[in-house]
Amino acid sequence: MGIDPGLDRTGWAVIEGSGAAGFALVACGLIHTAAGTPLPQRLDEIYQEIKKITAQFSPKEAAMEEMFFLKRALTMSHTIQTRGVIMLALHQAGLSITAYPAKRVKLTISGSGSADKKQMQRMVQLTLKLAKVLSPDDVADAAAIALCHIKSAPMLKQIKKQQEFLDKLKQAKKEQIAAFKKKTSL
Secondary structure, three states: EEEOOOOOOOEEEEEEEEEEEEEEEEEEEEEEOOOOHHHHHHHHHHHHHHHHHHHHHHOEEEEEEEEEEEEHHHHHHHHHHHHHHHHHHHHHHOOOOOOHHHHHHHHHHHHOOOOOOOHHHHHHHHHHHHOOOOOOHHHHHHHHHHHHHHHHHHHHHHHHHHHHHHHHHHHHHHHHHHHHHHHHOO
């Protein structure tokens, strides 16, 4: 599941498949909250919708775009709070959550870390074999994030396993050295 968080518009997309078998768009949509509504109510609406979506489609994992510099402090604050309630809903649904920088999403999907919106939308359309470009942008972005995660997750899991193994080796070495020092000091 990919999510493009925003207080006004949160795009989401559930995608399945693998590189060899191809990818398929299961469902996608936009969570829109009204501008005049109090912030806590808007956050609750997003939270409740994410809970419904995860319950309905049972995704195995979730991915979101990492935060980047925003021009307006208020917009940034609201986006951070929106990400927080989305992460809470995903965590409560038992999903692991991975965040990707925008450049990584663009590079993974289009081959260029500086691809523009139209290029990204077209690549998502082609990858998912859709008749038309996903709209609005937030939904297309969510699909791109989900595709990035599907393509990146196996490698990230291997790296994590390798790191865990190396950490265990390091700990075993420390324990052996400590045991040896203790034994030789007697």
